[in-house]
Amino acid sequence: MNSLDRRRFLTRAVLGTATTVVTASALGAVSPEVAIAEPAFEVEPGGIDPNFAEGRITGIKGALLMVSGSDGVLHQIQLTSGTSVWKLRPATIDAAAVGDGLYARGVRLPDGTLAADAVWLNIVNLQVNITSIGKDVLHLDHNGNLIVGHVVAGTTATVYNGTPAVTDLSLLQVGKHVQVLGAWRPDTNEVDLATVFAAA
């Protein structure tokens, strides 16, 4: 099934216009037991989470990413069709490039490979101060270092005072603190902005 057919099928499944959605399981009631259950978290405080990996991509073989961690550990990360890839926006494995920074979460297989459920490429989360605003660009001060934040049309969103995200960036002010989520451009001081959290 190609991606267009897949989208069409899934749309029919959820909106209920399909005549027979044989495989769609019905949604049960919201059970309080699930909501208040203790999350299964087996990592000791301060211990290494085996189901998480971090580093820079040093090689790509099909759907297998070779990653060199910042602590010197080498990881092999296997992606599948069920793996979500984020690179400024939801993307596919084709978006991964050698040199990209990466965080991955998944399940560690017996051979040491991490079967990834989710991969975030070049994601950064920064507390910064806006020093100037230009056309499609924010200059940000991060502990005295300049970071250039690029506004990406159709993607960059702003959350003002915790209200729903909007694409309007015209309430951003010079001299104010903001938190930005974005995608780093490897080996530069530039990021593409995904979400800017600001007070207005």
Added chain:
Amino acid sequence: MMQWLAGAQPVLVGGVLAWAGAIKVFGRSAELAARRSALRRLVGTGRVFAVYRAVGGVELAVATLLVLPPAHPAKGIAALVLAVGMVGYLGYARFAAPESSCGCLGEKHTPVRTRSFARAGVLVLASGTAMFAMDWWPVPFLDRPLATVGLLAAEAALVVVLSPELDGVWLVPLRRLRLRISHPLAGRPFEIPLESTVQQLHRSAAYRAVADQLRSDLLDSWDEGEWRMLTYSTGPATAVFAVPRLKYDPAQVKVVLVDEEVLV
């Protein structure tokens, strides 16, 4: 000409030193500024405030000497020693404690960068020139009042521009004014960002019902009329959410789990 230039410099150097010293000795949050500065790394936390105050005292003393008669090369030399020491301190701060504050001309936290070095360089030049002053500084003022005021104003402006501590006083208001006249990011087309839809999804009962089964982050999204579709993986199945795109109504969010086997 050279004499006139040299004669005016003690005013600039004295003014900057008086400002720096006063902030260290009389500043309301001088103790905090001292603890944030690279001096803490140099002399230790216990002594940092005493040393910071002492440096301020020396700066005030040299500033007073510079502006009091008579003119003497030793005063310029004292200022030069302070300015060169300043460059050395900045170099230490830049490489030994890059995230700590300069603590130089203000209480604002300002890590040492190029501008601080440039400012210290200006002070080295001015102090070096001041060594050659033969007359007390009011003499050049009386000789060429307008030119002297203009020169000192330009030099003072240069020091202010090179002081990151003072950006909040002139640079930020200027940039704010520019934004009020026309904001470069205004007038962009209105769209509903994906982030907004995801936020709405997170607040829906449908999401809470299946959230503990979701394994991946957002896999794919597309628009279908007034709905926006978001898909997540649960491992064996794909969770498909339909979220109202143009309104905020989390109660309307629909979800269905589709077995991956029928999608192949």
